[in-house]
Amino acid sequence: MAKKNLESEIMLAAEKLFIEKGFEATSTTDITKMVGCNQALVNYYFRTKEKLFQKIFSQKLEHIWSFMTLESNKSISLFDFISRFINAYFEELTTNKKLPFFIINELVINQERRKFIREEIILSDKFQNYYTTLNNLVQAEVKKGTIRDIEPSDLLLHIISLTVFTFISLPLYEDFFLKDDVGVQNYVNDRKEEIIILIINGIRK
């Protein structure tokens, strides 16, 4: 039996519900009902529902973002980067299937959160370094003549589009073709392999 700590229990329940149903559709009553404590505790520990959300959101964002940059450092060549990155990305999202939708959704809906990301991530040194590293990898291959001349941003967008969309659309796949967990997992794995092939083939000369 874990030590009872309502603050973190509320965080966990909120995380689950926010990711499942989004900010609007989740009430503080839902959250505390899940924990089994009084609704006022949300305000006691986090002041407002919005602040609780922000805490969870930036936590999740930091998680996924630090994961992304971590993966890029390990790579030596571009093709290595691509397949390694997509593999790790898929593995990461497989254990957090709803995360892509959660993040995209809130970023699209809420302009404030976009500004937050811009300042915290896009303008950060870490991102600039990350992008420069990727750019070097790409330029090296272009010079060698192994790939066509492509913007690193396009490459990155291809990877993110195809990976993220796979997980966003997962509930659709599940219900359209009546698949169980195993079926879904097979589908995800197949998509992963196919996406790697498409991208590597697609940038080759």
Add this chain to the structure above:
Amino acid sequence: MAKKNLESEIMLAAEKLFIEKGFEATSTTDITKMVGCNQALVNYYFRTKEKLFQKIFSQKLEHIWSFMTLESNKSISLFDFISRFINAYFEELTTNKKLPFFIINELVINQERRKFIREEIILSDKFQNYYTTLNNLVQAEVKKGTIRDIEPSDLLLHIISLTVFTFISLPLYEDFFLKDDVGVQNYVNDRKEEIIILIINGIRK
């Protein structure tokens, strides 16, 4: 001055707001405030907010879906299909930039709407024909040896992933890189060309 017709004015306002902010975040008061009429009219014309939403949702879905099938019939070869389809798809979504997010969002959130799609679209003859046509196009090219052996579903998913994600993430691009309408349009056009190249290159042998 158009003939005043509050029923359709409500529909239009609701369409705008639902697409902009989603079902939950839009209130019937918002909608009628926009039109400038009494809130009770929503219930008078559409019985419930949910029914109003459903009407708009299936209208939009029908629009995009009939567009997709229309485009497939015009194509003769696979490469023709791909570039023609992506071009038309992008053009369509350029005039309805928020539509992809709207549809995906509601489908992910609401299982009932997924079931609706399954019955109305996936299981329809029209879809089955559509898929068979695509399959024939793909098989023909595989036999000719011009492309690698790929599932038509994968090809379709590639196209949809890359196209839809471009528009879903548009607000992010806009705010991250501080682009105006012209900048955004250039970006969209560049992405379109790049996506066509990636896919055609990516399925070639």
Add this chain to the structure above:
DNA sequence: GATGTATTTAATAAGTCTATTAAAAACAGT
């Protein structure tokens, strides 16, 4: 112009939601 129907409004019921407040309970340290 009277009469029946369709449209629109104002008022409001009944529910939900978040945040606040004051009191109660649990837990320290002495």
Add this chain to the structure above:
DNA sequence: ACTGTTTTTAATAGACTTATTAAATACATC
């Protein structure tokens, strides 16, 4: 065991929601 602090609860204010109702207005047809 007493005292001060932290945690938790119950109760509730106040602001929204959607949907319903009955009354008012506009419209059409005879």
